[in-house]
Amino acid sequence: MIRFLLIGAGRIGKIHAENIARNPRTTLIAVSDADSNAAQALAQRWNSKVLTLEEALFDREVDAILVASSTDTHADWIEKCAAAGKPVFCEKPLDLNIERATACMRKAQAARIPLYLGFNRRYDPSFTRIHREIRSGSIGRLETLHITSRDPAPPPLEYISRSGGLFRDMMIHDFDMARWLLGAEPVEVFARGSALVDPGIGEAGDVDTAMVMLRTAEGTLCQIANSRRCSFGYDQRIEAFGSNGMVRAGNHRETSVTMADSRGYTVEPALPFFLERYAAAYRLELEDFVNALEGVAVELATGEDGRRALLLADAAQQSLISGAPVAVR
């Protein structure tokens, strides 16, 4: 039974709290949050308790720490976990700054604590299946990869300004997917973007519509398309094309219902957003974190995976600005 300290009682913290509480292999022994009311409420919901951070980190009852606090605190928390010698599962990203991200990852390595990142899409059952089919060779040699990722609606402008930009905030998930599915490192990034959804996003120096092209040393090609707004739900699709076949994952829906009338046949929109689409993924990544702590090989993103996804995001941002493709080492 792995005893968890949860740091962060916000939207994603709540999901992790529930999954920890309901998983027979884990217990939520404490919740910590800068907002003590939020911590209190969440702790009470799952028969847990609230600990201050100092208490929590060095509490011998804490076997593992799940960091779901705001992005700008991730690196600090990881370093504190390293200092305390506690395994940590941290929501993405490590940090928005590559040096900071690298530094905290190094500290975790030096302390030899397990460090995993919450790139939850690796645990979406549909994407997991794509990964398995590629690895098993059932589509032959992977030649091109196509990732579409569209949010239902843009976040508030104030969020945009501290998000690190679309590539570091949103497409970073797709960069992780690309690396994971390609099974090889992209050596070149070319990015283009526009502010078509909300001019305010453009004024804030960001884009809301973007395309990226990646290339590996072997010549495998990858397209990524992002939009901050999508009228038909949370659009999350991947297509992997190979020499012998193709495997793709479409959107998920709540029901299997089709309506038909004189206008045609209609099925419901995609699930609304990540909480719904990736509900299973959040559950399964926790499961695999426990597996990892027990020594099982897992697909969880490591600190190094987090660093490399950020490298790609930085390269995309640089390409967007310079207008030229950027080499990645």
Add this chain to the structure above:
Amino acid sequence: MIRFLLIGAGRIGKIHAENIARNPRTTLIAVSDADSNAAQALAQRWNSKVLTLEEALFDREVDAILVASSTDTHADWIEKCAAAGKPVFCEKPLDLNIERATACMRKAQAARIPLYLGFNRRYDPSFTRIHREIRSGSIGRLETLHITSRDPAPPPLEYISRSGGLFRDMMIHDFDMARWLLGAEPVEVFARGSALVDPGIGEAGDVDTAMVMLRTAEGTLCQIANSRRCSFGYDQRIEAFGSNGMVRAGNHRETSVTMADSRGYTVEPALPFFLERYAAAYRLELEDFVNALEGVAVELATGEDGRRALLLADAAQQSLISGAPVAVR
């Protein structure tokens, strides 16, 4: 090159005329119709000529006759073709009366002329594929068959009154499909129907919504559902369920387009009616009629197939009236 006389220049006659004219193995040498203007127009369209019936039947240039005139003339025409020793392809049904149908079929047999019926659905590429899969054993033993057939809109009431009723006019196609796909004769028919679309149809003694259940001696079961009205186009579907698998055919559409927005994903309705859905079938059944004349084994419905479909329709009508299942020999 098979030289055709076409009898009937109406809606279905026009389709056959075009297919005969465009098929490199066939020529349309003459058109005949009680309405000489219609005959004239159609003949002109395809560089053919008009013949009176007497001229046509015994014209040595006529190799085969395609009967697409009104239902009440079919049996007479078949008998005349028999007398003239000409092969005949006749639109369904032989006749609405089983004795008359049987009699004309017998005359054709006695005259040893080839007689085939236009149960065109046997040549719909989707249904042909179902037939092939069943015969090949790919679904194992066929256990249940499910046929759905809905017209887009009811015909005029005056048509209803001389149609012979839904079972003989509309479901007769499904009875032929059932026999052809089951590969065995139904031994029992149970029918139920209602006038839900148009009360006038009920007042005319007919139904517009009907279900039938068939059973073969071996215990294979079949459901048929008909409606005279369907809001989403011409609904023509078949599902064949077997011990090792299932094969089904859905509706056909003009494009492969999907629209998506906040209401969901929408594809266009089914093709509007039989002219569109069965365009390929009309072409292919003609092709196979020519094959048959050349001695090739074909899937075309014979006179006997027409008679047995009518037997089932009669049994359904009797079951509807009596409220009890009817045995068929």
Add this chain to the structure above:
Amino acid sequence: MIRFLLIGAGRIGKIHAENIARNPRTTLIAVSDADSNAAQALAQRWNSKVLTLEEALFDREVDAILVASSTDTHADWIEKCAAAGKPVFCEKPLDLNIERATACMRKAQAARIPLYLGFNRRYDPSFTRIHREIRSGSIGRLETLHITSRDPAPPPLEYISRSGGLFRDMMIHDFDMARWLLGAEPVEVFARGSALVDPGIGEAGDVDTAMVMLRTAEGTLCQIANSRRCSFGYDQRIEAFGSNGMVRAGNHRETSVTMADSRGYTVEPALPFFLERYAAAYRLELEDFVNALEGVAVELATGEDGRRALLLADAAQQSLISGAPVAVR
């Protein structure tokens, strides 16, 4: 907080135990089972306790009882709950014998205890949506209903012999669906069945493949098709056809993945069986049972619904034997 006693620690009892334990509005305070080891294990899994039946029934801490024991004990349990004045949610059916079912339902009514039946399909999100669309009038007047229900594999022969037969054991779910969706009582049942899957089932006097046709007083027609075996998973589909449109629910799958190669495009089979397909339904029906206890109007099947479903099953069985349609009052 509704405190539950669970009777029955078998396959379905385990699902209910988990749902009760995880629902914030309910607690599992005790488990009872003739097999005390099973009861013990399940109680321990959810931090509950084991009570003997006498203790449990009159325990003042028990607010409601969930009966998930074997079919032949349902009626007894309902009567005991009635005697104890406890609300009861009982797995289907009330009993396999209509007199016994009616008697126990009457006792529950006399004791004025809430009695609901576990016809879980009413809470499948896809079927719930069909129900809502029919009631909202979006398809116009409902004219025909089509229910397909196929189990992945037949149960052991020893189960068959005490199951009450396919109509009372398996199709009874479809009879409940039919009544619920039709919004009217069938007045006639016609049934046909065969033993095509396993001759042993036929030797046991039962069928494994069956079709039923239902008719309401207004002339609405309904088809049901059942098979005890299906190669492509648990086949659970419904189509409701109306004057203005159609709504249908297909099978559910675990992922949205499509594979394509030279053989075509393939998607995975349907979910394997009821535990997977109806996982949400089990959770939602419990939720609504709690709502019902709080006075909210719900879609849960009542004792009377259970009795009427059994009446239809009996009529189908009688029709199968007599070969004639059976009137239902």
Add this chain to the structure above:
Amino acid sequence: MIRFLLIGAGRIGKIHAENIARNPRTTLIAVSDADSNAAQALAQRWNSKVLTLEEALFDREVDAILVASSTDTHADWIEKCAAAGKPVFCEKPLDLNIERATACMRKAQAARIPLYLGFNRRYDPSFTRIHREIRSGSIGRLETLHITSRDPAPPPLEYISRSGGLFRDMMIHDFDMARWLLGAEPVEVFARGSALVDPGIGEAGDVDTAMVMLRTAEGTLCQIANSRRCSFGYDQRIEAFGSNGMVRAGNHRETSVTMADSRGYTVEPALPFFLERYAAAYRLELEDFVNALEGVAVELATGEDGRRALLLADAAQQSLISGAPVAVR
């Protein structure tokens, strides 16, 4: 009645011959081909005659000329048609060399002859529908466009060497689609490609797998993906994503059949190649060429459209070589 001279009796010439012969508004009065046997056979098939080129061009009976000869002869033919004052419909491309293409287009303009290019995909019913939906505003403002185009199998290496390369030979169709659907000119092209299908293609200096990104002045983005080999048929898909909705076209199939068994549900591969997928498009573009000659506004690609598609192909080729995006004016 438009009287056509067809130049070229090869694979595509045969399609045009059939469509001209069968269209009631057109006649095939002559066929010309460097291979006189091929010309003879095709002329005979459609009751036409063979003319030498000199005879044909100035024959007063020729109303229009359809050029379906080999690519390296297109520009010459267009210039001859211009000299003869005959309207011309020419298979794509004008020429593989942009100067030559521009020159022949200018001559056609100077001679004021109608000049249209056979970018047949504009007449595919599914793509036509996408175009219409974009123009009608039903998806709001078009923001991103996604084009996938994969041939079933690579052409022979000898074809590759004189093809002008993937961008000018194959992706040129997608460039035309992009321009037509975007309704705006791309101002930048970025291209990447690999020889993954056949190393011989790489040795010949070409690629067989390619991705391109286009951008318009307004910031609309477009992705194109090409492969010379596809295991599941001729893969021709387009997705147009807008502020209020999305419209996409999938592949076409011959039947609507689904097979299901323990491996899942399978539908047949996409239609095998362009002759099948674009059969309707070939027919409809001819129809619209006749419309154009009668003064109706049409969607046919003009000489200028052909020149601009070639400009984009040249830019892509340059980008592939230089590794940098290329501006297009």
